[in-house]
Amino acid sequence: MTVDIRVIRAGQMYRYYLRETVVGDGRRPARTPLRDAQEQAGVPVGRWMGRGLAVLGMAPGEEVTEAQLRNLFGERGRHPDAGRIEADRLAAGDSPKQAFKAGALGRRVTVTGVDFVFRPQPTIYLLWAFGDEETRRVIEAVHERAIERVLEWIEDEVAVIRYGKDGIYRVRPPGGLVAARFRHYEARSGRPLLHDHLLLSVKGQRLDGKWGSIHTTALYENTVAASALYNELVAAEVCEALGLATEPRTVTPGRRPVMEIAGVPQELIRWTSRRSDQITTCLTELEHEYVTAVDHDGAPRFLPVVSERARAKLNQIAARKTRPHKPPARPLAQLREGWKASAILTSGVTADVITSLLEHARAAAAAIRARVAAVLDVALAAVDIAATVFVMNDGGRFHRRHLLAEARRHLALVLRGRRRDPGLDDQIVTAAISTHCLDITEPKTIRGLEADYRLYTARWALSDLPARRRPPGPAPDPNRQPPADPGEPAEPRAPGQDAGEWEIPRVPLQYERAVLASTVVREQLRTTATAVRGRAYDVVAHQQAAMPEQLLAPEPADPEHDDQEPKAGRGEAIDLTALRALRKSRTDVEALDLTADRLRRLQDVFTKAGEAARTRAARRTAPGDADTAHPVRQDDQQAHRPQQPGPRRGREAGR
Numbered sequence: 001m002t003v004d005i006r007v008i009r010a011g012q013m014y015r016y017y018l019r020e021t022v023v024g025d026g027r028r029p030a031r032t033p034l035r036d037a038q039e040q041a042g043v044p045v046g047r048w049m050g051r052g053l054a055v056l057g058m059a060p061g062e063e064v065t066e067a068q069l070r071n072l073f074g075e076r077g078r079h080p081d082a083g084r085i086e087a088d089r090l091a092a093g094d095s096p097k098q099a100f101k102a103g104a105l106g107r108r109v110t111v112t113g114v115d116f117v118f119r120p121q122p123t124i125y126l127l128w129a130f131g132d133e134e135t136r137r138v139i140e141a142v143h144e145r146a147i148e149r150v151l152e153w154i155e156d157e158v159a160v161i162r163y164g165k166d167g168i169y170r171v172r173p174p175g176g177l178v179a180a181r182f183r184h185y186e187a188r189s190g191r192p193l194l195h196d197h198l199l200l201s202v203k204g205q206r207l208d209g210k211w212g213s214i215h216t217t218a219l220y221e222n223t224v225a226a227s228a229l230y231n232e233l234v235a236a237e238v239c240e241a242l243g244l245a246t247e248p249r250t251v252t253p254g255r256r257p258v259m260e261i262a263g264v265p266q267e268l269i270r271w272t273s274r275r276s277d278q279i280t281t282c283l284t285e286l287e288h289e290y291v292t293a294v295d296h297d298g299a300p301r302f303l304p305v306v307s308e309r310a311r312a313k314l315n316q317i318a319a320r321k322t323r324p325h326k327p328p329a330r331p332l333a334q335l336r337e338g339w340k341a342s343a344i345l346t347s348g349v350t351a352d353v354i355t356s357l358l359e360h361a362r363a364a365a366a367a368i369r370a371r372v373a374a375v376l377d378v379a380l381a382a383v384d385i386a387a388t389v390f391v392m393n394d395g396g397r398f399h400r401r402h403l404l405a406e407a408r409r410h411l412a413l414v415l416r417g418r419r420r421d422p423g424l425d426d427q428i429v430t431a432a433i434s435t436h437c438l439d440i441t442e443p444k445t446i447r448g449l450e451a452d453y454r455l456y457t458a459r460w461a462l463s464d465l466p467a468r469r470r471p472p473g474p475a476p477d478p479n480r481q482p483p484a485d486p487g488e489p490a491e492p493r494a495p496g497q498d499a500g501e502w503e504i505p506r507v508p509l510q511y512e513r514a515v516l517a518s519t520v521v522r523e524q525l526r527t528t529a530t531a532v533r534g535r536a537y538d539v540v541a542h543q544q545a546a547m548p549e550q551l552l553a554p555e556p557a558d559p560e561h562d563d564q565e566p567k568a569g570r571g572e573a574i575d576l577t578a579l580r581a582l583r584k585s586r587t588d589v590e591a592l593d594l595t596a597d598r599l600r601r602l603q604d605v606f607t608k609a610g611e612a613a614r615t616r617a618a619r620r621t622a623p624g625d626a627d628t629a630h631p632v633r634q635d636d637q638q639a640h641r642p643q644q645p646g647p648r649r650g651r652e653a654g655r
Helices: 010-017 034-041 066-074 082-091 096-102 122-130 133-158 216-221 223-242 266-272 274-292 308-321 332-346 351-355 357-371 378-392 400-415 424-436 510-531 539-545 577-582 588-592 596-620 634-640 647-654
Strands: 003-009 047-049 111-118 161-163 169-171 179-186 192-201 203-205 211-213 246-249 258-261 437-439 456-458 552-554 568-573
Touching (some): 003 216, 066 082, 066 179, 122 133, 122 258, 122 357, 161 211, 179 332, 223 400, 274 308, 378 400, 378 456, 424 437
Antiparallel strands (some): 047 179, 437 456
16 A cells, blocks of 8 residues: 555654654754754645634645644644634633633544555656656645545545444534645655655534544545555546556565556666565565474464465564664755666666656557557446455455445556546446445444445355465474475475575465456456347346356357357356457456466366366266256355345345
C-alpha cells in the first residue's frame, strides 16, 4: 500500500510529531520556533485541510502553527485557537473554568488523531526527483489534489461519530473533518521519497452541534480502499498531464503486481529501495530462526513453514531492527542534485536515460497506447473483483470495502493511466454484490445493519476453488536445512552456508489462487458471450462451470440449436487457446500480463483438475452404466440455481 495509518496520542504529539515530523523527520533544535526550524530543514510549512475548518472559523490552506497543533492534538482535543478563545472569554467576564470549557471540543480524549502517510509509486517520485521544475510542480500538484480527494471520500463515506450507550449510534460528521498536512522529501536511506503526513483530528461535530470523536476503527478498516483510490487518482492525473501510461510490474513473485509508470527502468527503482534490501536481508535471517527454533526439549517451537501472518510479524520486527537515523535535512534543490549524481554513479542506468527520463517514459506510453485499448466491461470487472476478494479472504467472507478496494485496483489495471468516470468504482461494486454475492449478515447490533458493515460471500462454494496447501507437521531435526518443499523431508545444509543462502519454505500465497479463479471465470464468460452474442446468459452458471470441479471445455455450439445454453463437457481439460490469445487482445483482459510460465502452470492445474474429475466420475459410475446419466449432486444443484439473498441461504453458502 502507498497509504499508511497510525494512531496519534496526546503525549506522542510532544515526543515525536512536534520534534521531528513537522520539520521533515529531522531533529528540531531545542527552543527553535517551528517556522525557523522548517526553513532550516528546507521543508514547506504545514497547511490546514478539510471541510471541518469552516466550523472552527478557519480556512483551508492556512499555515499550521505550533500552538494550534498543541491544542488540537497535544491537549486532548481542544480548539486549535483555544488560547485566543479563552482570552476573549476572560476579557468578557467569564470565569477561568467557563473560558477553558469554551475552548474545548467536547470531551477530552487520549487518542487525538490518526497519521495518514501518502506517497506515490516509486516511478512517479523518480520522475519528480529527476525531472525539470515544471515536472516537479505538476507531480506535487497532482499529489496534493489526490490527498484532497481521498480526504473528501473519508469525510463523505468513511468517518462516523459514535455516541449513545456503548457507541451504538453512528452519524457522519456533516461539517467535515480537520487535518494538518506536512510535506517530506526523502526517505531514511537518503533516497528520494515524496510523501505527506496528514494529521487527521478525531474531533467532529454532530447535527445537534455537540462534538464527538471519529471511530478510528472505521479509518483503519478503509485504509486499503483509500490507498487504492489515491494510487488511481495520482497515476491518472500524472499520466494525463505529462503524456504517460502505466503498466503492471511484479515486485514479489506470487503477489499482486503494482501499477508503475512505463518506461522508467527497474534499476532506478532498485536504486531507491536500499532500505527495502536491508529489511529483506534481516527478514531472511529471522525466517530461518523461526523455522529452526527449538525449545528446551529439542522440539520445534513453531511450524517448519512461514505463514503469511508470521511473515508479516517478522517483517515488522525486521523494519524496527534496521531502522536508521534520518540524515540531516537539506533544501530540495540540493537533494535533487545529489540524487541525480548518486543515481548516475550507482544505479547502473546511463546518464542520458536519467537526464531524459520523462522522454523515455513518453515513448513507452506511446507504444502502450497504440497496443492496448482501455475497454472496461462492468460485468467482467464485477466477476473479477468478486472472485479475487472471495479467494483472498479466509472463509470467503468479506465486506463492501473489500470489493471497493479491489474495484479501484481493477480500474487502475485496465485503464493504464487514463481517467475514469466518477462513481464507476461504486457501479462495479454494486454489480458484483447484486450478481455474484450473497448477504449473510446476521446483525446483533446497530452497526451490523449499516451498508458498509454487511457481510457477504460469493454464490459459489469455497470447495470449488483450488485447495490451499496445508502446513506440514513439525520438522524432526531443527539442525537440518529447511525443506524447499514443505511436503519433503529436510536435507542437510552444506557447511558454511549463511543466512540468505537457503530457501525458506513458505505457505503458498493466496493471490495466485485469486488470479487463477478470476482468469478462468472471465475467459469462460468471454467465450460464452461470443457464442451467444446478442442475448443474455446466466453469469452464475458459467462461473460455476469454470471452477476447478468442472474445469472442462464447453461443447461446440450447434448452429441449429443456437438458442440453447452451452453445456460443460466432462471429457477433457479446458482449452488454453483463448487464454493465450488474451495477451494479443486489446481489451482489459490483456492487462493481466499472463506470461508463458504462468500459462504453463495454469495448464498443469487444469489438466490435474480434469483428471481428478474423470476419476471421481469413474468411481461413481457402476459397470455397464456408462450410457446412463450421472447423478447430480445436491451441491451442484445449489451452486447452479440462482439464490436469493437471505440469512439462511447465506449460512448454507458460507459453509
